[in-house]
Amino acid sequence: xxxxxxxxxxxxxxxxxxxxxxxxxxxxxxxxxxxxxxxxxxxxxxxxxxxxxxxxxxxxxxxxxxxxxxxxxxxxxxxxxxxxxxxxxxxxxxxxxxxxxxxxxxxxxxxxxxxxxxxxxxxxxxxxxxxxxxxxxxxxxxxxxxxxxxxxxxxxxxxxxxxxxxxxxxxxxxxxxxxxxxxxxxxxxxxxxxxxxxxxxxxxxxxxxxxxxxxxxxxxxxxxxxxxxxxxxxxxxxxxxxxxxxxxxxxxxxxxxxxxxxxxxxxxxxxxxxxxxxxxxxxxxxxxxxxxxxxxxxxxxxxxxxxxxxxxxxxxxxxxxxxxxxxxxxxxxxxxxxxxxxxxxxxxxxxxxxxxxxxxxxxxxxxxxxxxxxxxxxxxxxxxxxxxxxxxxxxx
Numbered sequence: 518x519x520x521x522x523x524x525x526x527x528x529x530x531x532x533x534x535x536x537x538x539x540x541x542x543x544x545x546x547x548x549x550x551x552x553x554x555x556x557x558x559x560x561x562x563x564x565x566x567x568x569x570x571x572x573x574x575x576x577x578x579x580x581x582x583x584x585x586x587x588x589x590x591x592x593x594x595x596x597x598x599x600x601x602x603x604x605x606x607x608x609x610x611x612x613x614x615x616x617x618x619x620x621x622x623x624x625x626x627x628x629x630x631x632x633x634x635x636x637x638x639x640x641x642x643x644x645x646x647x648x649x650x651x652x653x654x655x656x657x658x659x660x661x662x663x664x665x666x667x668x669x670x671x672x673x674x675x676x677x678x679x680x681x682x683x684x685x686x687x688x689x690x691x692x693x694x695x696x697x698x699x700x701x702x703x704x705x706x707x708x709x710x711x712x713x714x715x716x717x718x719x720x721x722x723x724x725x726x727x728x729x730x731x732x733x734x735x736x737x738x739x740x741x742x743x744x745x746x747x748x749x750x751x752x753x754x755x756x757x758x759x760x761x762x763x764x765x766x767x768x769x770x771x772x773x774x775x776x777x778x779x780x781x782x783x784x785x786x787x788x789x790x791x792x793x794x795x796x797x798x799x800x801x802x803x804x805x806x807x808x809x810x811x812x813x814x815x816x817x818x819x820x821x822x823x824x825x826x827x828x829x830x831x832x833x834x835x836x837x838x839x840x841x842x843x844x845x846x847x848x849x850x851x852x853x854x855x856x857x858x859x860x861x862x863x864x865x866x867x868x869x870x871x872x873x874x875x876x877x878x879x880x881x882x883x884x885x886x887x888x889x890x891x892x893x894x895x896x897x898x899x900x901x902x903x904x905x906x907x908x909x910x911x912x913x
Contacts, residue, residue, distance in 0.1 A: 579883040582832035595754035599745035599815040608710035611635035642704040649697035656690035755799035763825040849885035
């Protein structure tokens with residue numbers, strides 16, 4: 518009986534065929550699970566890398582620059598002056614006897630403005646005329662004497678030398694009379710200048726005399742009147758150097774005075790200084806306007822609007838496209854490979870929300886809107902949305 522229940526040594530030492538299959542299956546499953554986990558982890562890491570790379574590239578919005586208009590209105594302050602002014606001084610010394618016009622009076626050419634009392638000149642004129650009559654009498658006597666001696670010479674009664682002396686005296690008397698005539702004419706002119714007349718049509722803007730006041734001849738003293746011709750006006754405006762080349766003779770201009778509320782008056786550029794003022798770098802420009810209606814008055818400031826034609830190809834861009842760097846003013850451009858290029862630019866006029874760029878841009882450029890300070894040369898970027906366009910702003 519003991520031999521029937523004893524274990525078989527060969528059977529216990531080797532597993533059965535089914536157990537081996539189970540072990541192999543479990544191993545395959547474990548290897549598959551391990552491989553699946555590795556593949557999933559590698560895929561997740563790859564997706565994370567792609568997402569990180571995408572997030573590392575900045576996204577920017579771009580716009581295209583807009584060409585500045587060829588015709589640009591430029592408004593500048595100007596000074597209104599009369600067509601012509603004259604400060605009237607006394608040409609002769611005397612006292613004011615009477616004056617006829619006051620400030621604001623409209624006068625015509627040749628109209629009497631004032632009379633002067635000139636007793637010294639009156640006496641000098643009388644003396645000069647008397648002296649001329651005396652010298653004329655001497656001249657007539659010298660002529661008669663010279664003729665007599667010339668006849669005696671022809672008869673051989675006296676020497677020629679004697680006749681020549683009287684002939685020379687006669688010619689000297691002629692010269693004396695001519696000098697007297699010039700002196701009388703000079704005194705007569707001074708006598709005529711006692712009457713102050715208007716040199717042209719205009720309006721009296723100053724009166725600086727009163728009856729009995731002593732006035733001296735010449736411009737060393739105070740003027741008697743100031744007369745201005747306001748039928749036409751000259752408007753002077755200083756055009757900055759940037760626009761000086763666009764100013765031309767005959768260019769239309771509008772002149773308006775806000776303080777008077779008058780409608781703008783159309784004029785034209787009559788002349789320029791043809792040279793810039795070295796102190797202000799501006800071009801003095803004169804505009805002539807018709808003022809027959811007397812709407813404008815000289816001496817006030819005016820607003821002058823010029824329609825300038827620009828030959829340069831300028832652009833208008835928003836002010837928030839500018840980058841102020843240590844190396845200078847820049848705008849960020851995006852090239853065909855969507856990389857950043859920091860482009861130097863030169864500005865023209867500032868319109869507030871937009872600015873004029875005179876150098877550094879072309880029609881096909883794509884400008885970054887609101888560029889961050891972290892942008893650098895050659896940086897890869899993504900463009901979001903469609904390109905926008907800068908809206909041009911007409912200068913005021």
